[in-house]
Amino acid sequence: MNLERIQNTDLLDKVITAKEAALFFENGMVVGSSGFTRAGDSKVVLKALADRGKEAQLKITLITGASLGHDIDGILADTGMLAKRMPFQSDAVLRKHINAGEVLFIDQHLGETAELINNHHLPEIDIAVIEVAMIKADGSVVPTTSIGNSATFIQNAKKIILEVNLTIPTNIEGIHDIFFAGDYPHRAIIPITQANSLIGTTSIPLDVSKVIGIVYTNVADSPASIAEPDTKTIAIANFLLDFLRNEVKHGRLTTSLLPLQAGIGKVANAILEGFVNSEFNNLTMYSEVLQDSTFDLIDAGNLTFASASSITVSEKCYQRIFQNFDSYKNKILLRPQNISNAAEVIRRLGIIAINTAIECDIYGNVNSTHVYGTKMMNGIGGSGDFARNSYLCIFVTQAASKGDNISHIVPMVSHVDHSEHDVDIIVTDYGLADLRGLSPRERAVRIIQNCSHPDYRPHLLDYFQRACLQGGHTPHLLNEALSWQARLIETGSMKI
Amino acid sequence: MNLERIQNTDLLDKVITAKEAALFFENGMVVGSSGFTRAGDSKVVLKALADRGKEAQLKITLITGASLGHDIDGILADTGMLAKRMPFQSDAVLRKHINAGEVLFIDQHLGETAELINNHHLPEIDIAVIEVAMIKADGSVVPTTSIGNSATFIQNAKKIILEVNLTIPTNIEGIHDIFFAGDYPHRAIIPITQANSLIGTTSIPLDVSKVIGIVYTNVADSPASIAEPDTKTIAIANFLLDFLRNEVKHGRLTTSLLPLQAGIGKVANAILEGFVNSEFNNLTMYSEVLQDSTFDLIDAGNLTFASASSITVSEKCYQRIFQNFDSYKNKILLRPQNISNAAEVIRRLGIIAINTAIECDIYGNVNSTHVYGTKMMNGIGGSGDFARNSYLCIFVTQAASKGDNISHIVPMVSHVDHSEHDVDIIVTDYGLADLRGLSPRERAVRIIQNCSHPDYRPHLLDYFQRACLQGGHTPHLLNEALSWQARLIETGSMKI
Numbered sequence: 001m002n003l004e005r006i007q008n009t010d011l012l013d014k015v016i017t018a019k020e021a022a023l024f025f026e027n028g029m030v031v032g033s034s035g036f037t038r039a040g041d042s043k044v045v046l047k048a049l050a051d052r053g054k055e056a057q058l059k060i061t062l063i064t065g066a067s068l069g070h071d072i073d074g075i076l077a078d079t080g081m082l083a084k085r086m087p088f089q090s091d092a093v094l095r096k097h098i099n100a101g102e103v104l105f106i107d108q109h110l111g112e113t114a115e116l117i118n119n120h121h122l123p124e125i126d127i128a129v130i131e132v133a134m135i136k137a138d139g140s141v142v143p144t145t146s147i148g149n150s151a152t153f154i155q156n157a158k159k160i161i162l163e164v165n166l167t168i169p170t171n172i173e174g175i176h177d178i179f180f181a182g183d184y185p186h187r188a189i190i191p192i193t194q195a196n197s198l199i200g201t202t203s204i205p206l207d208v209s210k211v212i213g214i215v216y217t218n219v220a221d222s223p224a225s226i227a228e229p230d231t232k233t234i235a236i237a238n239f240l241l242d243f244l245r246n247e248v249k250h251g252r253l254t255t256s257l258l259p260l261q262a263g264i265g266k267v268a269n270a271i272l273e274g275f276v277n278s279e280f281n282n283l284t285m286y287s288e289v290l291q292d293s294t295f296d297l298i299d300a301g302n303l304t305f306a307s308a309s310s311i312t313v314s315e316k317c318y319q320r321i322f323q324n325f326d327s328y329k330n331k332i333l334l335r336p337q338n339i340s341n342a343a344e345v346i347r348r349l350g351i352i353a354i355n356t357a358i359e360c361d362i363y364g365n366v367n368s369t370h371v372y373g374t375k376m377m378n379g380i381g382g383s384g385d386f387a388r389n390s391y392l393c394i395f396v397t398q399a400a401s402k403g404d405n406i407s408h409i410v411p412m413v414s415h416v417d418h419s420e421h422d423v424d425i426i427v428t429d430y431g432l433a434d435l436r437g438l439s440p441r442e443r444a445v446r447i448i449q450n451c452s453h454p455d456y457r458p459h460l461l462d463y464f465q466r467a468c469l470q471g472g473h474t475p476h477l478l479n480e481a482l483s484w485q486a487r488l489i490e491t492g493s494m495k496i
Numbered sequence: 497m498n499l500e501r502i503q504n505t506d507l508l509d510k511v512i513t514a515k516e517a518a519l520f521f522e523n524g525m526v527v528g529s530s531g532f533t534r535a536g537d538s539k540v541v542l543k544a545l546a547d548r549g550k551e552a553q554l555k556i557t558l559i560t561g562a563s564l565g566h567d568i569d570g571i572l573a574d575t576g577m578l579a580k581r582m583p584f585q586s587d588a589v590l591r592k593h594i595n596a597g598e599v600l601f602i603d604q605h606l607g608e609t610a611e612l613i614n615n616h617h618l619p620e621i622d623i624a625v626i627e628v629a630m631i632k633a634d635g636s637v638v639p640t641t642s643i644g645n646s647a648t649f650i651q652n653a654k655k656i657i658l659e660v661n662l663t664i665p666t667n668i669e670g671i672h673d674i675f676f677a678g679d680y681p682h683r684a685i686i687p688i689t690q691a692n693s694l695i696g697t698t699s700i701p702l703d704v705s706k707v708i709g710i711v712y713t714n715v716a717d718s719p720a721s722i723a724e725p726d727t728k729t730i731a732i733a734n735f736l737l738d739f740l741r742n743e744v745k746h747g748r749l750t751t752s753l754l755p756l757q758a759g760i761g762k763v764a765n766a767i768l769e770g771f772v773n774s775e776f777n778n779l780t781m782y783s784e785v786l787q788d789s790t791f792d793l794i795d796a797g798n799l800t801f802a803s804a805s806s807i808t809v810s811e812k813c814y815q816r817i818f819q820n821f822d823s824y825k826n827k828i829l830l831r832p833q834n835i836s837n838a839a840e841v842i843r844r845l846g847i848i849a850i851n852t853a854i855e856c857d858i859y860g861n862v863n864s865t866h867v868y869g870t871k872m873m874n875g876i877g878g879s880g881d882f883a884r885n886s887y888l889c890i891f892v893t894q895a896a897s898k899g900d901n902i903s904h905i906v907p908m909v910s911h912v913d914h915s916e917h918d919v920d921i922i923v924t925d926y927g928l929a930d931l932r933g934l935s936p937r938e939r940a941v942r943i944i945q946n947c948s949h950p951d952y953r954p955h956l957l958d959y960f961q962r963a964c965l966q967g968g969h970t971p972h973l974l975n976e977a978l979s980w981q982a983r984l985i986e987t988g989s990m991k992i
Binding site for chain 1: 595601612615616677681689747752838839844870872880885887911915932937938964966969970971978
C-alpha cells in the first residue's frame with residue numbers, strides 16, 4: 001500500500017494487477033484513455049488488454065487525448081481489436097491498418113473530442129483508463145505529464161481504471177489546471193485572459209464509486225525523439241524570425257510577440273530554438289505540447305510562461321525537468337486539451353500559431369493529414385483549432401523533398417484541412433509568403449515566387465497562367481489540378 | 497437642420513450633398529462602408545462616388561459588412577473603380593468582374609474582417625461611409641438596420657462620412673448592442689452567455705473631429721426577395737425537423753433546442769417556416785440576419801429572442817416590423833458582425849448552424865463558394881464562423897438541380913470551405929446523413945445512400961468502391977476525383 005499515492009482510504013482495496021484490469025473490457029466497449037503526444041498514457045493496462053485481446057477476439061473503440069507511446073497503438077491494431085480509433089495517432093503500424101481500411105479512424109480537431117463526448121455526439125465511454133500521479137483524500141486525481149481528455153473521460157465514463165505511475169514525482173501536483181465549462185444551455189465563460197491564468201483545480205474531481213481498479217506502474221513515458229535543426233529547417237526558422245522582426249518594426253507586435261503555439265516536429269523545434277538568445281523576450285506559449293525547446297527557452301530566459309496539455313520531451317530533458325521540478329513549477333501549466341485548444345481562448349489571447357503542412361497549394365489551402373489525398377499520416381491534431389482562430393496562422397513546409405521529387409507547393413492540395421480563408425503565412429526553405437490582404441490571384445503569384453522550389457516554379461507559374469486564361473476567381477484546370485500528386489503515385493516523382 | 501437626427505451641435509455645419517461627399521475620395525483609398533446583406537448600406541454617397549468615378553478614374557478598395565443593396569456593387573464594378581473588394585458580395589454584375597479577374601475579391605469569414613482591421617493586417621481605412629439613424633449629443637451614432645463592421649470602421653478610419661437615413665424611425669434606438677473587446681495583448685472576454693445578453697452600448701462611440709461630411713438620404717433598404725418553399729425545400733426542412741425531433745427524443749436536446757443560426761435563402765427560409773406552429777417553442781436565434789421567417793416565428797410565438805447583425809426582410813415584412821416596432825424591440829438585438837459571428841460566443845451558446853452548400857462530397861467536405869472550383873458565387877459569408885464552432889453543423893443542398901444535370905453530391909468537392917472535420921449533418925431532398933462518430937468510409941456510404949440523387953447514386957458508389965480498392969483512409973482516385981465537375985464544364989451535365 002502506498003498511502004502517499006492513494007490518499008482516499010475507500011480506494012485502497014481496489015488495487016489489482018494490470019492483467020486483472022484487462023478482464024473488465026468486453027467486446028464492443030468504448031474506452032477512453034489518458035495520453036497526449038506520448039505523455040501520460042496508460043503503460044500497463046492497455047498493454048495487458050492487448051495481450052488478452054489476441055485470444056479474446058475483442059473489438060473496441062479507443063478514444064485518447066492524442067498519440068500514445070510505447071508502440072501500444074500498433075500493438076493494439078495488430079491484435080485486430082481496434083474497431084475504431086480517435087482523435088489522433090502517430091504510430092506507423094496503426095497507420096498501416098488505418099490506410100488498409102482495417103481500423104476506422106476518426107481524425108478530429110483535438111479541441112473537439114471532449115465537446116463531442118459531453119454533448120453525447122459520440123457513444124458513451126464504458127471504461128476510462130487514466131494515468132495519475134496520486135489519488136487525493138477526496139477521491140480527486142492528480143494527472144501526470146499530460147491531461148489530454150482525462151478530465152472529460154473521468155466525468156463521462158461509466159467505470160474508471162486508474163494507473164498510478166510511481167515514476168512521476170508527487171511534487172508534480174500543482175501544475176494542472178482543471179476546468180469544466182459545464183453543459184448546454186448553461187455553458188460558462190472560460191475565463192483565461194493570459195497564458196498563466198489559473199481558473200480551476202489542481203486535480204480532477206472523481207466519483208470514487210466508478211473506480212473498478214487501481215494498477216501501479218513503474219514505466220516512464222516514451223521519450224520524444226528530437227531532430228536537430230538542419231539547413232532547411234534553419235532556413236525556414238530564419239525567414240520566420242525575419243518576418244516577426246518586421247512585424248515588430250512596423251509596430252504590429254512587440255518583442256514579446258503574442259503567445260506562441262508550435263506543432264511538434266523538426267521545423268517547430270528549429271523555430272523555437274531560433275528564439276533562444278534572440279532579442280525576443282518575455283515570450284509566452286499557449287500551446288499543446290511543452291517540448292525540449294520550451295524548456296531551452298525558459299532556461300535561456302526568453303520564455304516566461306508556457307501553458308499546454310502535455311510535457312513531451314527527450315529523456316535528457318525529462319531528467320533535467322524532474323530533477324529541478326520546483327524551479328519550473330511557476331513557469332508551466334497543463335490544461336485539458338479542450339481548454340488548451342479552445343477557440344475562445346486562442347482568439348482572446350491572440351495566438352501566433354506555427355504548424356507544419358504536408359502540402360500547400362498556390363491559393364493558400366493546406367493539407368496537414370493526407371499523403372496523395374488518400375493516405376492518413378497522423379491527423380489534423382490541434383492545427384485546425386489554432387489555425388482557425390489565431391492572430392497569425394503560419395504554415396511551414398519544405399519546398400521540395402525526397403530528392404526534390406516531391407514539391408510541397410502544388411497546384412491544388414489533394415486534401416484540405418485549412419482553407420485559404422484561414423492561412424496567413426506560408427514559409428518554406430526558399431522564402432515566406434505573407435498572404436494577408438491578398439486575393440487568390442495575388443496569393444498564387446506570391447506563393448509560387450516566394451515559396452516554391454526553383455525546379456517546380458516555372459511549372460507552377462505555367463499552370464496558373466493557363467488556368468487564368470479560363471477565368472474564375474480561383475483559376476484552376478480541373479483535369480490537371482491533381483495531376484502532380486497523380487504523377488507522384490504513378491512515377492514516384494512530381495517532376496514533369 | 498434636423499435637430500432630432502443630429503443632436504451634436506458641432507456637427508450641424510457638416511451637412512453636405514452626396515455629390516460633395518463624393519469629392520473626398522481619392523485614387524488608391526481604402527473605403528469602409530456600412531451594409532450587411534443589403535441592410536443599412538450607403539444609399540447615396542457610394543452612388544455619387546460611382547457617378548464621379550466614371551470620369552475621375554479612381555481605383556479604390558471597398559470593405560463592407562457583407563453584400564450591399566441597390567445594385568451598387570455592380571454599378572461600382574462597371575465603372576472600373578473597384579480595385580479590391582471584401583469580405584462578401586452577392587451581385588451578379590460584380591461577380592462577373594470578379595470571375596474575369598478584373599476586381600480582386602477577398603472572400604473572408606464575416607467574423608474576421610474586423611479582426612484583420614483591428615490587428616492592422618489590412619491597410620488602414622481612409623474613409624468610412626456609415627448609414628446612421630441619428631447622431632447623439634455626445635457624437636455617438638445609432639446605426640440603422642444593420643451594424644456589420646460599422647463600429648470597427650468608425651474606430652479605425654481616418655475620416656468618416658455619415659449618411660443619415662430619414663426613412664428609419666428614430667425609435668430604432670435601443671436594438672443595437674455595441675461592444676469592443678479591445679486590442680491585444682489585453683483583449684477582453686465577450687461576456688455573452690445567452691442570445692439576449694446585453695453587453696455594450698446602444699450607439700457607436702465616434703470621434704467627431706473625424707467627421708468630414710453628413711449627408712441626408714430618404715432611400716430605404718433594398719427589400720429581400722423571399723422565395724416560397726417548394727417541394728424540395730419542404731422535403732429538406734422535414735428531414736431536418738425529424739432529425740431534431742429525434743435528438744429531443746434521445747434527450748440530447750429539449751424542444752427549445754439551442755440557439756439557431758440559419759443562412760439566407762430558400763432552404764433556410766423553408767426550415768425556419770417549418771418551426772412555425774410546431775412543438776418547438778421558446779426557441780432563440782443567434783444568427784447573422786433577421787429574415788421574414790424570424791419575424792413569422794416571433795409572431796407565431798415559437799421564437800422568444802433573436803440576435804443578429806442585420807434586419808434583411810421583404811418590403812411587406814419591413815412595413816409590418818416598423819409599424820409595430822416597439823412590440824418587437826424587446827425580442828431582437830443587432831450586434832457587430834465580429835460579435836454575432838464570434839467563435840467564442842458560438843461555442844459557448846451551442847449554436848445549431850444551418851447553412852447552404854453548393855456541393856458536398858462523399859466524405860463530408862463542403863464547397864460553399866466556388867462553382868466548378870473556380871467561379872466565385874457570393875462568398876463564404878459567416879458559414880465558416882458558425883460551422884467551425886457550432887454545437888451542430890448542418891449543411892443543406894438539393895441532391896441534384898438543373899434538370900438533374902448537376903449532382904450536388906460529388907466524389908470530391910472542387911473547393912473546400914468546410915472540411916470533413918467540421919461537418920456533422922448533410923441534408924438533401926432525398927434524406928439526411930448524420931455523420932457524427934463516423935470514419936470517412938462510413939460517411940461515404942451514408943452520404944451516398946441517404947443524400948444523393950438516385951440517378952447518381954450507383955455512380956457514386958462505383959467511384960467509392962473502386963477508390964477503396966486502392967486503399968487509404970479517405971479513398972480517392974486522383975485522376976477521376978474532379979471529373980464530374982470537369983464533365984459539367986465540357987458537356988453541361990454531370991451525367992455519365
